[in-house]
Amino acid sequence: MRVGFIGLGVMGANMARHLANAGQLTTIWNRTRATADELGQALGVPVADSPAALAKSCDVIITCVSADKDILEMIDAIAPELTDQHTVIDTSTVGADTAEIIGERLAKTKTAFLDAPLTGGSEGAEAGTLVVMVGGDEAVLDAMRPALEPFSSRISYFGPVGNGQRAKAVNQVIVAGIVQAVSDGLSFAAASGLDTDELLPVLIGGAAGSRLLERRGARLLENDFAPGFKLALHHKDLLLCQRLLKGLDVSLPTVEMTIKHYERLMADGYGEEDITALYRLKRALFETGNQRSL
Structure with a gap:
């Protein structure tokens, strides 16, 4: 499993750190390149030149951004490289309707998608004890647990895409x-x-x-x-x-x-x-x- 991580804010940087420590992290990307370069150097993980380049180098893409428009922009940016061999896991907090739109878009390339928002705050991200609320295909979740477990203490399934949100x-x-x-x-x-x-x-x-x-x-x-x-x-x-x-x-x-x-x-x-x-x-x-x- 090759995991790429997009969005290295307070939450994302700590989540990426736990993935790297678990040997799961392949590459990272952040809108502010200096932030990504600093974390990449600390973790010994390469920084992708673009979201699309990250998608090309990974089969699992985890996103953690701030708002609906941000995640929709990221999906548009990685879409050209997505195939039925990819899984996108969005851990942002966005609208349930936005998660459903993403699911529909990714279905066109047969890319699996989980909406997987978090609770636990920055303290939970730092400690690796976040709680993950997941919507999507339960079989996909079962396959993706190794990509979620390094930064979480509980992963709960709530049904179809949108229900995580x-x-x-x-x-x-x-x-x-x-x-x-x-x-x-x-x-x-x-x-x-x-x-x-x-x-x-x-x-x-x-x-x-x-x-x-x-x-x-x-x-x-x-x-x-x-x-x-x-x-x-x-x-x-x-x-x-x-x-x-x-x-x-x-x-x-x-x-x-x-x-x-x-x-x-x-x-x-x-x-x-x-x-x-x-x-x-x-x-x-x-x-x-x-x-x-x-």
């Missing part, structure tokens, strides 16, 4: 609820004058515990919003959720509220910070002269 959408709705609750609760605690150093382990160990609270609660209280998962990316994902919900003729308050809050923060220049930057807005509710509802 639907599962990820559910995940992102729940994440929105958690970040809202954590930001509300810790803002309330700080404004109440509680010893948050004492309170935080109590919350983590009790019914209010969550991975977000455990990993980022202390940083949040110190106004450290270095990104694990960028606010602007979660905003993009929630717009995808909103699109799916519209198809079901449903509007979820948590989704609508979080989109609105994120847009306010993005307008103030905080889109590249972690999703826990929502705490900025929540703390303002308790400040003198800001006693208003968000």
